[in-house]
Amino acid sequence: MLGEINDFLNNLIWGNILIYxxxxxxxxxxxxxxxxQFRYFFKMFNVLRDTVHDKEGHISSFQALMLSVAGRVGGGNIAGVAVAITLGGPGAVFWMWIIGLIGMSTSFFECSLAQLYKEKDGQDSCVYRGGPAYYVTKALGQRWLGVIISVLLMVTFGFAFNATQSFIISTSFEASFDIPTWITGAIVTFVFAIAIFGGVKRITKFSEVIVPVMAMGYLLIAIVVIALNVEKIPALITMIVEQAFNPSSAIGGGIGAVILQGAKRGMFSNEAGLGSAPNVAAVAYVAHPVQQGIVQSFSVFIDTIILCSCTAFIILLSGVYTPGAEGVQGVLLTQNALIEHIGPLGGYFVTIALFLFGLSSMLYNYYLAENSLNFFSKDSAALFNGFRVLCVALIVWGSLQDLGSIFAFADLSMGLLAVINLVVIAILYKPVLRLIKGYDRQLKEGRKPVLRYNDYHEFKIDKETWKEIVDNINDKKEKA
Structure with missing residues (x-):
């Protein structure tokens, strides 16, 4: 009965609401x-170069980007794309691209809002907190909705997504090394449990080192595969576009299933509009909210347009994918495809990459869940320790599940969170447009933009937080 209820709600949310x-x-x-997302695309490099974070303990724009990429880049890129192709055919890749390109603007809006409405985590703290629960409470005055968003974030990331990552890592190790899933699950759980007691600063330091290395390694493998099959790329892209509108008869559900799988897996991978990235965007120490909106928009591009495309090309160029075929799916499809291209080492590479991607994603997911718990209480050690134990237990549970149930659980919680967050962003779009106009105006004046916080009085922002940031930036300019 629980499975039937879950299926009904998933079909309602994804098939009748989110798809539109x-x-x-x-x-x-x-x-x-x-x-x-296109006008500001190349400004991202200047934003990262000019990031202001001269106070000890502040998290830079680059660190926030790497933490965000750490969460986005993971099982969704390697296993999620394979699931989309398995269930929706090659045409699902096209709709992933579309969701990624328009999702860049959605991520820009939600992350700019998170920066605008952020607050300090304690009077003397160098850490900031923010996200959907904060901007819905401050801007709309609806704390009850902030509570619902916080609970859904905890369930989606602390429980569902971490269980999903555990499943993906465990099944990959079983396929490559014949290690039972429960053993891998226990090892991942142990490493994760040690790591989560270090807080967001330790997680960001880990992410800014390991994420670029992982992403570049996976990208280089994909470039080698594409270079070896470069003559097939034009025909492959043509097939992807054609099947996006005219899918193979082997794909059950027709074009609706193709679009649905592309949208689901695209969102599972890049999280645009989901309400997760704003929690990370809010912690960055930047001079203007638009700066972090630009950076987080680029994060979606990295995830979906670059890395998801890498996985799609690896699978579709290998010949191991058969439309409508039963059997190999998910991460095993990606592993088999890479083995076909570069031999047994390909399977081992995917397994190791998944472990590193998955671990960084799990730490990121935990940070989002803890940030949501922080919305309720900042001082209860017993509450936070109990929550950590529950998160650890869900990782063990995830390693013992099957593909269908684990993704259905993640899809439902993700869908509920996305619907609420998207509606809230739509209501609050005007403050973001004001931010863009103010940012553009300062650029035309030849200035490096800083938030003129007194211009946003009616939006109920935390002016003391922004006054401290802007004053520090101005002091730095004067000394320079």
Missing amino acids: LLPALGIFFTVTSRFV
Whole structure:
């Protein structure tokens, strides 16, 4: 009965709400902002170079980007793309691209809001907190909705997504090394349990080192595969586009299933509009909220347009994928594809990459869940320790599940969170447009933009937080 209820709710949320809401709002944000994700694309490099974080303990824009990429880059890129192709065919990749491109604007809006409405985590703290629960409480005055968002974030990331990562890692090790899933699950659980007691600073330091190495390693493997099959790329892209609108008869559900799988797995991978990235965006120490919106928008591009495409090309160029075939799916499909290209080492590489990607994603997921718990209470050690124990237990549980149940659990919690967050962003789009206009105006004046916080009085932001940041930046300019 629980399975039937879960299926009904998933079909309702994804098949009747999000399949329309995701692209509609993404297009709305893109048009009203005058295609902000493309206009500001190359400014991202300047933002990262000019990041202000001269106080000890502050988290830089680059660190926040790496933490965000650590969460986005993981099982969704390697296993999620394979699931999309298995269930939706090659055409699902096209819809992943579309969701990624318009999702860049959605991520820009939600992350700019998170920066605008962030607050200090304690009077003397150098750490900031923010995200959907904070901007819905401050901007709309609806703390009850902030509570619901916080609970869904905890369930989605602390429980569902970490259980999913555990499943993906465990099944990959079983396929490559014939290690039972429960053993791998126990090892992952042990490493995770040690790591989560270090807080967000330790997680960001880990992410800024390991994430670029992992991403570049996977990208280099994909480039080698593409270079060896470069003559097939034009025909492959043509097939992806054709099957996006005219899928093979072997794909059950027709074009609706293709779009649905592309949207689901695209969102599972890049998290645009899901409400997760804003929690990370809020911790960055930047001069203007738009700066972190630009950076987080680029994070979606890295995840979906670059890394998800790498996995899709590896699978579709290998010949191991058969439309409608039963059997190999998920991460095993990606492993078998890479083995076909570069031999047995390919399978081992995927397994090791998944372990590192998955571990960094799990730490990121835990940080999001802890940040949500922080919305309720900041001082209860017993509450936080109990929550950590529960998160650890869910990792063991995830390693023992099957593909269908683990993704269905993640899809439901993710879908509920996405619906609420997307509606909230749509209501609060005007403050973001004001931020963009203010940012553009300062650029035209030849200035490095800083938030003129007194111009946003009606939006109920925490002016003391921004006054401290802006004053520190101005002091730095004067000394320079």
